[in-house]
Amino acid sequence: GGNGSSDGESGSDGSGETTGTGTESMADSIVFYNAGSLKYDPGTEANIERFEDETGISVEVNEVPWNNLKTSLTTIWRNKDATVDAFNGPTWWLADFVASDWLEPLELGDSHMSNFPKNLQNLVTLDGKTYMAPEFGKWGTYLYDQTHFEEQGVSEAPQTWDEVVSKGQQLKTENTSPFAFTWSNKSVFTFKQFLYQAGGQLFNDSNEPVFVDGGMDVMDFFTKLRTQDLIPDGISSMGEGGAGDTFIAGQLASVESWTPLGARALDADGWGKDRLASAKPPKGPDSRATFQDTNGISVSAFSEKKRAAKKFAQFMTTTKSSKTNMKVEGNPAVIPSVYDSEEIQSQYPSWLLEDMKFNLEHAKSETYLAQPQVDDYLAEQITPALLGDKDPQKALETAQSNIERLYQDIGLL
Amino acid sequence: MSTKQSTLGQLIAALGLDTENEWSHVVRERLVAYALLGLYVFVIWFPIYFIFITSIKPTSAVLDIPISFVPTQPTVSNYVEIFQNRPFELYTLNSLIVASTTTIICVTLGTVTGYSFSRYDFVGNKTLLLSIVGARMIPPIALIVPFFSIMSNPPLVGGLTGSLYDTRIALILTYTFFNLPFAVWIMKNYFDGVPESLDEQARIDGCSRWEGFVKIILPMAKPGIAATAILAFIFSWNEFVFALVLTSSEQAQTLPIAVSLFVADDFVDWAHLAAGGMIAALPGILFGLFFQQYIVSGLTQGAVKE
Amino acid sequence: MSTEKQSLRRKLDRLFVPLTVGPTMLWIAGIIVYPTLKLLWSSVFWTNPITSQKEFVGLRNFKRLIFAEGGSGTFLGLAPDFVSITWHTFVYVGLSVSISFALGLGIALLLDKDLKGRGWFRTAVIVPWILPYVMSGLMWRWMFNSEYGAINGILTQSGLLSSKIAFFSDGTLSMMALVIADIWVFTPFIIIILLAGLQNVPEQLYDAAEVDGAGKISRFVNVTYPFLKPSILVALTIRIIFDIRALDLVWVMTQGGPGKSTEVWASWLYRTAQVFNRPGEGAALGVVLLAVTFMIVALLYKVFGESPY
Amino acid sequence: MAHVELNDLVKEFDDVTAVDGISLDIPDESFTVFVGPSGCGKTTTLRLIAGLERATDGEISIGDEVVNDRRAYERDIAMVFQNYALYPHKTVRENMRFGLEQHDTPEDVITERVTEAAELLQIQDLLERKPSELSGGQQQRVALGRAIVRDPAVFLMDEPLSNLDAKLRVQMRAELNKLHEELSTTTVYVTHDQVEAMTLADQIAVMDDGQIQQVGAPTHVYSNPRNMFVAGFLGSPSMNFIEGTLERDSAEKLQLDIGTDTHDIPDEFADELEAYLDDQVVLGIRPENISLNQDGIAANVHPATVQVVEPQGEKTVLELDLDTGQTIKAAVDPDTTVQMGDSVNLRFDRDSLQYFDPQTGESLTYESKSEQKLTA
């Protein structure tokens, strides 16, 4: 839909505007907090331009470094401040924000929401209300260096965890490690992805942490990788940039990275369509699920321009916007139909699109309360465990009991 | 050959290294000093150099191994790309205004107050001084929320409407709060070293406290003032967390924010980051070079050395 | 001069102390009274991060942070986090302050010499401090990069090392990287403060000491040091206060990682108060930090506090 | 122009009483010199007058106004500090100009006065230098110059010539004298140089231990000291004191028994000394009032042996052992031919004798001598 004039009477936002109700007149500008620089978000940038053109509402973009966006928002909202109208952030922030009453339900309507796959719809819906419009996807894609594979006589990407181990032996050379993970410096993300593949989850429906059993499968897998030297040294510190850099430097045979690494690799010296290849994530004991790290747009409960902000959230997540975003930036669309469109098909190799779409539909995630601290409790135990410095079972149990206590503390259990 | 020697000779003379006119131990000490300083400067400038050559490497060459420490195909493309998208002049201007205003306020108040603390034994002198120093021991991060709330609510005074959020004034106020106590304290300690007999002479010459302070003591306190000014300036210049929380647009954001924007979430584009970093560093470096004579003379002049 | 003017001058003179001290005290009162109270006040409340409800809890926040909840088998019953983070802070602050102080003192003494071109040296030496900390942190992250960093480059390409070091995957090495970056950034501060202080040393006393038979070291101890003491006090105090609560470098370079091996008080406080959204415990940490800083400063005062006269 | 009055002035530092109840009238246009041993409180007194120290007790008035609570800059004084206190960052010229600028003196007057003073002090060539580039005496002259360019109510000068050579000092002394004659500014001056004190002063105040021992015209104080302290302090080498018992000789005249020798008391003092008959009395005689009687033994001479011959240029000082065992000094003509070991006879100038009570140190002849002078 390109016709933005349907409710476009651009009423000036009067000074006596009151908050809270949906009957206010439409503001002619909003403040949007973007995680990081738009320079690195050309897709979002393009969509914002379209929004301004089509609605006449100007968007003041405030670029906040990713690491600090949550702090900024928390500070602002703890003061019940109207500084920010809308922001863009990951789904896993939602639970805390909603619990604190800092977000406004979006009321996007079923027709809009039904564009997204079911798992994603669930993720952004709490207590039956939608709090975030999914904008673009982030999840792991299994990328590999085809040339290296061929040189080592491996013709096909590993399909299962076991194959990762067995083929890993073949792929290993003096300068090259067989396997690395994108989420590696966020060991929690890595852990979650493999936990889902192993069929586990962090919390059950009554907020009880229940990851020890599934977690042990993950730990076993990792211990194998580590003891057999199939992952590089210092894995715990290799951020996405690091893993990506190493991959492009030819020192990794395969990597699970979020998709832009593909685009980067295609541009890099000595790389090309022949060398780069992708595959679906290796199947764990349960599934090939990858970790869902989707970004979306939410509206502040303290905004004084909620109508315009909600309109913005909706506009930025339409099929068209999603397509634009993917076209301009290579961000994976969160709407399956986009992958089938001709423009996209002509731009990206079909094997890549196929894997992306697969991931979109099979990705898993959870939203849970006190996320940063839960993740912290997890990280502090599993990082040494992953590095082999701590007994995995004990680490997981400690983490679980710490989290249990945290939840009791804040009254969830 | 002969000209070479004579230029070398000139250099040696200019550096005060000729044994003809100088004590041999002085020359020896100078040589050692030059060597040590040279080494130190080399070492501390190496990272800056490395960032610089990273910034003029083509994006792809950044990840070449072995690492080249001399750029083979220098390019300005990283800079061009960055500059096209960034209002660096605004960030720089904001930084300059915020840092210099803070500096002026802190140095002015810090100097006069420090002087009084040093010279006059008024009631509560010690207690007040201690509380000033103590005040600055509170870790600012613990105060982000209260500060935000002060700045985002309309000010109590002045009948102004509208909040100070996202204005340079908010930053200036915050930074003076942080810097002033130190300014007072540094200056107090500095004035302690300026002989009181000069105050007395000024008084005999017909100066009131104010005049004696301004005309005699201030010129002698230049090194201390310079040090304080640099401290206040650089602190404000570099402050990040409060700038982040208290500003949201180019009308008040400062260079540290600009730099941090180069850090994308999920991967670091080192070439562009390096270029951005260099640009962010440039005002500082230029500032340093431009003011070097003032910094240096400020730090040495007026010296009370007899 | 008219008598009117004279009496004004007189009045102004009598008001010298109030006029010079008053405004500053008022100005500063804003950060003594209000924030201190705010900090103390907040530290005895507990805010549910989910419901944002406040609850008065007395000293519970302190107890939780400092003493292990179970208290089983930990050192003195202290919380393991408290012990390890305190140790990290101690290592981080202790190493970087002492090394940068020694370095800064040395350089300041060199720069105080009558050298041609010392102006340029001074500027060159100050520059690291002028760069935004964020930029410096990133720069050092790049320097220590496990693949493309200059340090690994130099070490491997010169043949000193056969394989590269992943600095940020090892707690000790990460701490070392932080300390190096911190020294790099803050040594200029020491240099500047000490350089200014050195200007107050009367030249003639060096003469007297030399005649008394004092060599270099003795001249430093007996002439330079007494006059430098106030500046040393300033330099060390400010440096320690800044470092104990310095967040920028740690946050940019390691975020306290890997694991929590470089977590220091500052990042702990930030994490607790801002990331975990637990202002009460953050404030309690702030109070602890305040107390510790105060103790350190009191100690410094004791050691260096006397002025030369 | 102003007269200065000190009333029971006291200044205590922690546990030292530097000035211990001084009362003194310093008349308008007078030139008052303070002398006294090192540490007796001269500088402190000057600083009290200047307003640089707060009096612990007592009152200071300048020109009829009590100024205890006036600030130094309101007292309109110029001062030369004992340790110069030059502004290290200003040139000599700027040092000298500064006080004038402070008093809104017109530019041309400033230039003129500075030039004049510089010439007078022979520092014209040094005007652009910084104090650190000057010799000790040059610095002292700048300090002096800084004061004399001013036109204050009172000059305070603390040993302003102590670092100058004799010749320059004589010149400067003359210049200060001239200056004082021209301007008649009330001046309070501290010096340890007796010649300076004698030649410059209208009145001289001898201090000891925070107190004033005697005030008066210089020659009067010199020739008629009130007590042994003053007598001994003024004059170099200082007055000889010879203790003895007062008795009557065969002719019933008073004489002092000084061991193996006796000394006849001049008749004019007989009345005052009468009361001390059979008591201890101290005879005081200045070295320059002792001469060598080379004509053989006569009346009223004292035999002695030369111990040390110290030629000092314009005079020669002899250290002599009286036959009674006491050691005294005599200042004699430089072309004297006496040598160590010579036996000589000493003649005491009978007009210059002084007698003191050894217990109190008070002069026994002060009153009568003062009268004598008056009638003479």
Added chain:
Amino acid sequence: MAHVELNDLVKEFDDVTAVDGISLDIPDESFTVFVGPSGCGKTTTLRLIAGLERATDGEISIGDEVVNDRRAYERDIAMVFQNYALYPHKTVRENMRFGLEQHDTPEDVITERVTEAAELLQIQDLLERKPSELSGGQQQRVALGRAIVRDPAVFLMDEPLSNLDAKLRVQMRAELNKLHEELSTTTVYVTHDQVEAMTLADQIAVMDDGQIQQVGAPTHVYSNPRNMFVAGFLGSPSMNFIEGTLERDSAEKLQLDIGTDTHDIPDEFADELEAYLDDQVVLGIRPENISLNQDGIAANVHPATVQVVEPQGEKTVLELDLDTGQTIKAAVDPDTTVQMGDSVNLRFDRDSLQYFDPQTGESLTYESKSEQKLTA
């Protein structure tokens, strides 16, 4: 113990030549005194010997070793600075101990020497004070004490007594003399006090403008100056110079035509002066060598009018106008009765006459007088 040799020593500051080619032998165990006008380079010379300044040119040896490149602390000297340079943060005691500690003196020796010196300098009660709590003279004594506790190869003292009162100064002078007799440490001493110079010195070096004008035993230099500068510099009031034309009188004897009056040249100088017949010659006569001839006009007297009578205690200085118009000074007995305006006849002591070439300032009678002394 060491002798010190200065060879063509030059010291230039930017555009000032403070020391301009000094050669001097300072024998072991000698007491050498530098005198000279303010700014003539005395302090600089001392600092060169101490090693605090680097010689621009020339050589310094201490005890046969060239020390130009030796640092001050390697030279084993003790120095009293003109401006004291006390350590403000150390107490008096610590100030005095410091130099000894630097030389690894045993604790008991340190204690003993400091106690002794403090007593000698009368600062026992001040040992625990900081310099800022001392009077000027007290500070100076501490500075002196800091040096004398040491046992160095050479003592350098820069006006160490300038801020002391006459009495204390005489005592200190005596103490220094005794000290030097006991220890025989080579001492170089700067003073502007002539009495100090005359009484302390084995040899005296008169400096002017960075150069040494004359070196010799004090009495010799005083009574037999090499040139007009030295003659005029030593002595206070300084030597009178009377210029005239040398001619023959009726008896064919040499006489000086000084305007309306004449002066007969003593016979012993006839030979030297012969060459200056009909030329200008300057007659030098010290004030103390002029006496009042009160017995009426006789030969070789000069009529004059008293202009100023300046009593200075131990002597009285007269300023007189000769009938020829020249002004001269005479130092006479303090009990003189002459008054301003009196006409008097002056008698010049014929043994003390000096004659100078007015162009070069050189003494014309230096050689013959030196011989005379030798033979006498």
